[in-house]
Each structure stands twice: as structure tokens, then as C-alpha cells.
Amino acid sequence: MLLVPDRAPLKATLLAHFTNLAHLAKDAELAHFANLRAQPWTRGSVAFGAVGQDDALDDRDDPSIDRQALRASLARAGVPNAATGPLADAIVDREGVLDLGASTPGPDRPLTLFEYAAFRDVLGDELSALLSVDDVVVDRAILPDGAQNHCVHEGGRARIRLLGTNGTTLAGRAHTVVHELLHALVGVVGARGTRYAASYGQPDYGRFLRAESFGEVVDEEALAHLVADAWLLRRTAVTWSRTWPGAIHPAGRDLHADDLAAFARFRLAQGLGLPHEPVRVHRI
Numbered sequence: 001m002l003l004v005p006d007r008a009p010l011k012a013t014l015l016a017h018f019t020n021l022a023h024l025a026k027d028a029e030l031a032h033f034a035n036l037r038a039q040p041w042t043r044g045s046v047a048f049g050a051v052g053q054d055d056a057l058d059d060r061d062d063p064s065i066d067r068q069a070l071r072a073s074l075a076r077a078g079v080p081n082a083a084t085g086p087l088a089d090a091i092v093d094r095e096g097v098l099d100l101g102a103s104t105p106g107p108d109r110p111l112t113l114f115e116y117a118a119f120r121d122v123l124g125d126e127l128s129a130l131l132s133v134d135d136v137v138v139d140r141a142i143l144p145d146g147a148q149n150h151c152v153h154e155g156g157r158a159r160i161r162l163l164g165t166n167g168t169t170l171a172g173r174a175h176t177v178v179h180e181l182l183h184a185l186v187g188v189v190g191a192r193g194t195r196y197a198a199s200y201g202q203p204d205y206g207r208f209l210r211a212e213s214f215g216e217v218v219d220e221e222a223l224a225h226l227v228a229d230a231w232l233l234r235r236t237a238v239t240w241s242r243t244w245p246g247a248i249h250p251a252g253r254d255l256h257a258d259d260l261a262a263f264a265r266f267r268l269a270q271g272l273g274l275p276h277e278p279v280r281v282h283r284i
Contacts, residue, residue, distance in 0.1 A: 001049035001112040002090040003041060005101035010079070011046055014038065017077040018048060032066040033073075036091065042110045042134055045101060049113040050092050053121065056237045057171035060095040062114075067092055095170060108137035108159065111181075118174050119181045122230045122261045127268055131185040136160065138177070149176055151183040156191040158184035171238045172247070179228035182268075186220055189272065196220055196271045206251030208267070214278045218267045225249050227264045233257035256282045 004011045018038035025033040041047035050062035061067075070091065071084040079087060090098035094114035099105070111133050120128040135157055142164040143149070151160050166176040186196045201219020205226045208218045218226070229252040232241045241247050242254070252260060259281040269276035 001047055001093060001097050001114070002087055003045050003047055003097055003099040003101065003110065006044050006046065008100060010100070013078055014048055015046065017073065020077075021073065030069075032064055032069065035062050035064050036070075037113050039113070041113075045099075047110075047113050048091050050094050051113050051117045052094070053114070053118065053235060054237060056169075056239070057174065057235060058169045060170050061092045062094055065092050095173065105140065107141065108139055110137060111177075115174060115177050115181075118178050118231050119227075121234065122178070122227050122264055123268065124265055127265055127274075128185075130189050130272075131158075131181065135188045136181065136184045138162065149180060151180045151187065153184075153187040153191065156188060158187050160184060171232060171235060171241070175228050175232045175247075178231045179224045182224040182227045183220065185268075194272055197273065198271055203249065204251060205249065209251065209255075209263070209281050211278070211280065217271045220271075223264065223267055223271070226252070226260065226267070230257060230260040230264050234261060254283050256284050 004014060015038055018036060021033045021036055024030045025036070035050050035052035036048070037051050038046060038048045050065055052062040052064045055063050067088050070088045074084040074087060075081055086098070090096070094112055097109040097112060099109070116128075116133055119131075137157070137159050139159055139161045141161075143161055147163065149162050149166065151158050160177065160180045162176060162180075166173045190196060196217075198217040198219050200221050203221045203225050205218060205222035207213060208216070208222060229248050232238060232248065233252065233255070234257040235241065259279065263279045263281045266276050266279040
């Protein structure tokens with residue numbers, strides 16, 4: 001993802017260009033631009049990036065985007081030729097962030113457009129909006145062996161810390177980020193006075209799928225697993241997700257993915273004391 005500060009002259013050029021690309025992407029021959037997005041992001045900046053989730057998610061770069069065509073289009077928009085390659089590389093990267101407002105990379109990075117879209121894919125616009133992109137950062141430092149992925153809260157803001165062993169594919173690593181984003185949301189809204197009505201608890205969400213448990217709030221850790229699993233199971237091109245040991249919690253291996261996402265929304269709203277309707281999860 002490319003992050004451009006509001007004060008940079010390049011921002012206006014890229015915004016106008018991405019608006020044009022969105023229009024061009026409606027043409028079947030230029031559909032490779034369809035997954036490009038531009039939107040206000042962290043305070044005082046605009047994000048330009050790729051949000052494709054319908055491929056196998058093997059690689060961090062969005063394969064639906066023709067990088068050479070993107071470079072050429074940036075050049076036509078007035079971006080200097082020497083900059084088109086690095087900018088195009090950053091734009092198609094769904095996992096990394098090139099911040100043009102920073103002279104050197106800071107210790108943290110913001111979420112990418114892709115990562116936040118993955119979270120929103122499960123929770124929907126209303127619930128995911130409880131955690132804004134300004135509320136959370138990802139620590140660039142890799143955790144040492146023996147540690148665990150985790151989310152810490154500092155002054156109402158969440159910091160996600162990750163191991164370097166969360167999978168060799170983007171799908172595996174994004175699955176982990178979505179999991180931690182649920183913890184981030186719970187901590188952030190808790191700092192604002194809305195406490196999640198269950199303890200951290202255990203990871204197994206199987207017992208909460210039964211209708212007789214619908215009056216009980218899901219453990220926070222179980223809900224984080226549930227949300228992450230729902231996202232991965234909804235990625236139909238990720239063919240290993242239901243069969244690879246450890247990819248999905250055993251309780252979710254044969255569940256209907258869309259049902260599971262709706263169930264996650266029900267359970268999160270319930271735990272936060274928001275309006276909700278019970279949802280049953282069917283098996284495939």
C-alpha cells in the first residue's frame with residue numbers, strides 16, 4: 001500500500017488518476033484495475049492500494065493487477081518515470097506500507113487497505129467501524145521465537161505484534177491479522193467505556209455454536225478465532241483452508257462460511273450489548 005500525506009503534491013495527481021482508473025475498470029479489457037482503491041486513511045494521509053481477496057492469496061502482491069499497465073498509467077498521469085516502478089510495487093502490495101510522509105520507516109505501520117477490508121468482510125461496515133484505522137498499528141518488528149502473536153493496548157490505541165512464522169502465504173498471515181484485529185476492537189471500545197461482556201477465555205468456539213448457548217457471551221479468544229476462520233473460509237480460492245491441519249479451528253472445519261460470518265456479527269454485537277438477532281450456523 002502507498003500512503004501519501006495530504007500536503008504532498010502527488011496526492012492530488014494520484015487521486016484524480018485513481019478516479020479515472022476506477023472508471024476504466026468497468027471496461028472488460030481493463031478489469032485488472034478493479035481491485036485498486038484510494039481513500040482517506042490515517043490522519044492527514046490518503047492510501048492507494050489493492051484489496052483483491054478472490055485469488056488464492058499465495059502472494060502479497062495482488063495478481064489481478066497488471067503491474068506494467070499500472071506503471072504506464074502512472075507515467076501518463078504525470079508521475080516521473082523513475083518513480084512509477086516503486087510506486088506501482090507499493091500499490092499492488094497488500095501487506096506492506098510505503099509511507100511517503102516518513103523519511104525513514106517508523107517502528108509501526110498502519111493497517112493496509114487489504115487487511116482492513118478483510119476484517120470488514122466478516123464484521124460488515126457497522127461493526128468494523130468500531131475500530132478505525134487510526135485506532136490500531138502493526139509493529140514492524142518480528143516477535144522472537146517462543147513468543148505469541150498478541151495485541152497490546154496503550155492509551156486507547158492498539159498495537160498488533162506478530163511472529164515471523166504465521167504462514168508462507170498471504171492467506172495464512174492475514175488470517176492472523178484478522179484474529180488480532182478482533183482483540184484490537186474489543187480493547188479499543190473497552191477504553192471508551194463499552195466493555196465486552198466475557199473474559200478472554202478459551203479458543204474453542206464449538207460449544208458456542210449450539211442454540212442452547214445463545215444466551216451466553218462467547219469468550220473473547222474464541223470469538224477472535226471465529227472471526228478469522230470465517231474470513232478464511234469465505235475465500236473460496238484458498239482451497240487448503242478446510243483440509244490443512246491448523247488452518248481452521250476443528251470446530252469450524254465443515255461449517256458454512258457465510259453463516260459463520262453472520263454468527264460472528266451476532267456474537268460480537270451480543271457481547272458489546274448492541275442490538276442483535278441469533279444466527280444458526282449450518283454445515284456444508
